[in-house]
Amino acid sequence: MSPEERCPECGAxxxxxxxxxxxxxxxxxxxxxxxxRYARAHRLSVDAYSLQHPSDYMRSAQxxxxxxxxxxxxxERSDWPEVNQAVQAWLSGPQTVQRLIHPSPxxxxxxxxLHVHNASEPDEHVARVRxxxxxxxxxWQSYDHIAAAWVHDATVALxxxxxx
Ligand SMILES: [Zn+2]
Numbered sequence: 001m002s003p004e005e006r007c008p009e010c011g012a013x014x015x016x017x018x019x020x021x022x023x024x025x026x027x028x029x030x031x032x033x034x035x036x037r038y039a040r041a042h043r044l045s046v047d048a049y050s051l052q053h054p055s056d057y058m059r060s061a062q063x064x065x066x067x068x069x070x071x072x073x074x075x076e077r078s079d080w081p082e083v084n085q086a087v088q089a090w091l092s093g094p095q096t097v098q099r100l101i102h103p104s105p106x107x108x109x110x111x112x113x114l115h116v117h118n119a120s121e122p123d124e125h126v127a128r129v130r131x132x133x134x135x136x137x138x139x140w141q142s143y144d145h146i147a148a149a150w151v152h153d154a155t156v157a158l159x160x161x162x163x164x
Pocket of ligand 1 (some may be wrong): 007008009010011012018020021052053
């Protein structure tokens with residue numbers, strides 16, 4: 001494998017570059033879809049992979065906000081299921097979120113999907129998703145207050161809709 005054989009987005013050292021990286025992710029997703037022991041890592045896997053590949057997975061302002069707030073909620077909110085629900089409702093409504101500039105390629109976390117792909121059993125998979133996502137979130141740390149502001153708006157909007 002030549003030194004160029006790495007994903008140009010996340011830096012995973014993988015033959016086939018971006019396509020090879022995608023295949024690793026698809027294999028991990030297949031585990032999560034086919035076995036409930038892996039499934040609890042699913043939301044975090046999708047958010048982490050999206051934050052490392054924003055030009056594919058965060059092209060719209062809505063998807064940008066959804067994955068960013070998903071990651072924020074996973075690490076910084078104990079009420080993450082409610083947060084994710086509120087954001088989902090908010091993003092399907094008439095809000096206007098702006099898509100922001102994302103971190104540069106290869107600056108989106110020290111670990112990659114390869115770390116998860118190498119897990120040999122469910123508990124290891126789930127733990128590795130968490131480690132990988134933590135490294136991605138560290139790279140996106142400066143977006144923390146933006147995610148918090150969006151979650152705030154989403155929560156306020158949901159409360160207003162319930163009181164209507
Ligand atoms: Zn990649």
